[in-house]
Amino acid sequence: MDFADPGGDLVTDTDRRPALLRRGSWPETARVGDVLRQETVGGALLLAAAVAALVWANSPWADAYFRVRDAQVGPSSLHLHLPLGGWAADGLLAVFFFVAGLELKREFVAGDLRDPRRAAVPVAAAVGGVVTPAVLYALVTLGTPGAARGWAIPTATDIAFALAALAVIGRFLPAALRTFLLTLAVVDDLIAIVIIAVFYTAHLSPLPLLGALASLAVFAVLVQRRVRAWWLLLPLAVLTWALVHASGVHATVAGVLLGFAVPVVRGRGDGPGLAEHFEHRFRPLSAGVAVPLFAFASAGVAVGGAAGLGDALADPVALGVVAGLVVGKPAGIMAATWLVGRFTRAEPGEGLAWIDLFGLALLGGIGFTVSLLLGELAFGGASAADGHVKIAVLTGSLTATALAAVVLRARNRVHRRVHEAETRDLDHDGVPDVYQVEDR
Structure with missing residues (x-):
């Protein structure tokens, strides 16, 4: 006899062990799918x-x-006379981290x-x-x-890069695995934010920091009152960003x-909550504009042929990043x-095996956006070490992608069966039947 556990998984009387990974409710699964x-x-x-940055940086027009x-x-008077690459790292990535903050x-x-x-x-997976x-x-x-300044570079997971790879190599990945990957990346982003704030603040100016906290407090009061007027909130957000930048904390x-x-949480009345409203507005800007432009500004590094690539990867810093x-x-x-499974006596989940988690763990080794940012913070954007870090991040990310492809492709037939079961909607009500087992 089959029954549904509280997390929505279909299990049998002969296997009542808890699952490490569960689908969650249909609304949550649908939201994760949209994201x-x-x-x-x-x-x-x-x-x-x-790719465009790499090609241009290694072309006859590299100087351009x-x-x-x-x-x-x-403006120099506001400490904002920055190179365009700096604007990408400090300005555009602030949009990316704003969306990450909403998601967190x-x-x-x-x-x-x-x-x-x-x-x-x-x-636990993110911390490990x-x-x-x-x-x-x-x-x-x-x-x-x-x-030692670069210890944090290989700790980040680039969710956008990982999902782009996943779209090619694991189109039928079960919902529980997709949710796990997204949630792990969210926690990973939180840890990266703490690392940047604590370990990569070279100097601290108290007055700009106090000004940033004041403008942030005004912003918080307005959004808590459900104010959505962009002409009021956007200047406060920009002011907060500029003051944080001036304080020495990374912008x-x-x-x-x-x-x-x-x-x-939604206030009174109909319509989505403010966080959902902002996420709907800013996620396309983050994913479609901010992060690609940062990648274009940061990924351009002169490889110098096979010999130059070999020299870069012979640097212990680059080897440490790849490893x-x-x-x-x-x-x-x-x-x-x-370890979590060992202490809770849990199995991966319905239709899943430890090899599936290994495939996702390999995808976690795709560190791109935040890894490149951490490399610049650790060694300086114009240093030889930073160039080696960029080559190492690209090499490590591509290697992790290739290894994940091998593992996940080997499980594609199993994943397809689970995916078909999770998307079957025999009553055509828009909700897959597996999420309605408890109601039957």
């Missing part, structure tokens, strides 16, 4: 932008690329992270996926002068704080997930 579709498109644009990237614009708050208030039992697996590559990087670069942190200020992404990241994710 993943937008991020997949953004990932394709990100890849196209990165570097002149454009390094051209400085903006939604997950903690109304999503999977609200339930400690459901949050345990992705949170940060600690292990950092330790492995430190071991590989041990004794290399100045290398992207302002985006996260602004996202955290937006309420998730952290390709080996450390999946090892940390798998070890933490296995």
Whole structure:
């Protein structure tokens, strides 16, 4: 006899062991699907932008690329006379982190992270996926002068890049795995934000920071009152960003704080909550414009042929980054997930196996956007070490993608069967039948 567990999984009397990964409710699954579709498109644009930057930076017109990237614009009096590459890293990525802040708050208030039992697996996996590559990087670069500054580079997962790869190699991935990947990436973003704020703040100016907190407080009061007037909120957001930048804290942190200020729960009246409203407006801008332009500004590095590539990857810093992404990241994710399963006596889930989690863990080794940002923060955007880091991040991410493709492709037939069961809608009511088992 079959029955449905509280998480929506169909299990049998002979297998009542708890599942590490569960689908969740239909509304949550549908929302995750919408988010993943937008991020997949953004990932394709990100890849196209990165390839364009690499081709241009290694073409006879490479000087033009570097002149454009390094051209400085903006008012010096406001400490905003920055190169265009700096505007991409400090300005455009603030939009990306604003959307990440909205997603983080939604997950903690109304999503999977609200339930400690459901949050345990992705949170543990994200922590393991940060600690292990950092330790492995430190071991590989041990004794290399100045290398310790880059310990955080291989700790990030690029969800847009990972989903773009997933759209090609794992189109039938079950809902539980997709939800796990997205939730892990959300927690990963939170850890990255903390790392940037705590470890990559070179100096701190108290007055601009206090001004930023004041403007953030005004912004928070307005959004808590459900104010949506862009002409009022946007200047406050820009002011907060500018003051955080002037304070010495990396400006992207302002985006996260602004996202955290937006309420998730709906107020009185009809219509979506303000966080959902802002996410709907800004996610396409983040995925389709901000992140691809940052990739275009950051991924352009002169490889210099096979010899130049070999020299770059012979640098212990580059080797540490590649090892952290390709080996450390999946090892940390798998070890933490296995430990949670060991202590809770849980299995992966209906129709799933540990090899599926390994495939996702390999995808977690795709570190691109935040890894490139951390490389610039650690070594400076114009340094030789940063160039080697860029080559290492690209090499590690592509290697992780190829390995994930092998693993997930081998399970494609199983995933297709689970996907068909999860999308079957015999009564044509718009809700797959598997999510209505409890009602029958």
